[in-house]
Amino acid sequence: MCLAIPSMVIEIDEVHRTGKIDYLGTKVKTNFALLDDVRIGDWVIVHAGFAISRLDEEDAQETLDLLREIAEKS
């Protein structure tokens, strides 16, 4: 049930708080009731048809930098 891969928001119906995400190239119907202020272009984690969290790009970059640093030191 966990789609652990981040997906991009591509359509929003603000009245019903639903829309679509691009999950690895497939458009998937998604409910946005659990997140405030979702915008097109946001990256989200979707679980069982509901977006549960928005990805933070800066934090993602920090983790990737840390991984690279460990790889370079070895």
Added chain:
Amino acid sequence: MARTNEFRDKKVIGALLARIAENKRSLPSPCRIMEVCGTHTMTVHRYGLQSMLEKAGIEMVSGPGCPVCITPGEVHEAAIRLVTENENVILATFGDMTRVPTHLGSLQNAVPAKGSAVKIVYSPEESLDLARQKRNKEIIFFGVGFETTIPSIAVMAKAAAGEELSNYSILSALWLIPPPLRAILESGEVKLSGFLYPGHVSAIIGQEPYAFVAREFGFPGVIAGFEPGDILLGIISILDQIREGRPRVANEYTRVVRPEGNPVAQALMREVLEPKDACWRGLGVIPGSGLKFKAEYSAYDAEVKHDLRITARGIDLPGCRCGEVLRGILPPSRCPLFAKKCTPESPCGPCMVSFEGACLVHYKYRGPKS
């Protein structure tokens, strides 16, 4: 931004494993880490991390993190009865739930009553759509899940109430992750060095609900994501916590998990549901470990609406030892039924059914002789 490849990069994984092996050398053995979440179990085995970590002196143990698995047989049987004993009922549920074997067979093999059917859905929302479209049928959503799924089920109950849908109810099996961690630590059955906390449950609940693990039991823990790099970073954090003698709730999944979790989801859960003592397969009754609908939503609670009297005992079918697998005391391959009588084609228990069940994951990625 998906950039998942970077979290799977061979050079990065090699360097992380080398760091783990180096850090482990200075610590007393053994180092046994429980991955609480079934999706973590999948990553650990799918990418072959288990055997690489073993070489580094780290043993990974699966925990109770598969909601399909820990739901007691009696609840699955109640779902089967609903669709076999009542006409014009559509029982909607996630695919894995239809294959769990019980004393009454499985939902997949059940013969529905006249006009009734079992329908597999991907999202709880599909069950509500069914109720809107098929007003002459009673739609029952058999909703199972941890904190990751629970808010969406709360949204469904609220929407059904708002639309006054009289043909919709939810048979809920809603489980909270922190209470069984306490139960596992209190029982002391499995000697652990730390927990990998589930990333997406944590996206909802945040860090605080795990604080007791370090505070009361002195155990390290880390919230980790689901890529191989995430899990290995998490293990490095646990080793650091042991070495420094400073157990805490670390968060290595900051790109998704905020310290406070998801306040919108938490508010919805509090509005619609309330805690109850719940019985887990293998673990028995754990205080405050489940959620039930509040009285004002009882019209949508299938247990109330259909007068189901479920007495769960959480005991496996004869021969099945899923309960011990879920407690982390029996590796799947040591179960006498594993890969013999119990296979993915013909499962004897839920851990061989669910795609995040420890037995299926072992079978799939390590082979029947694992």
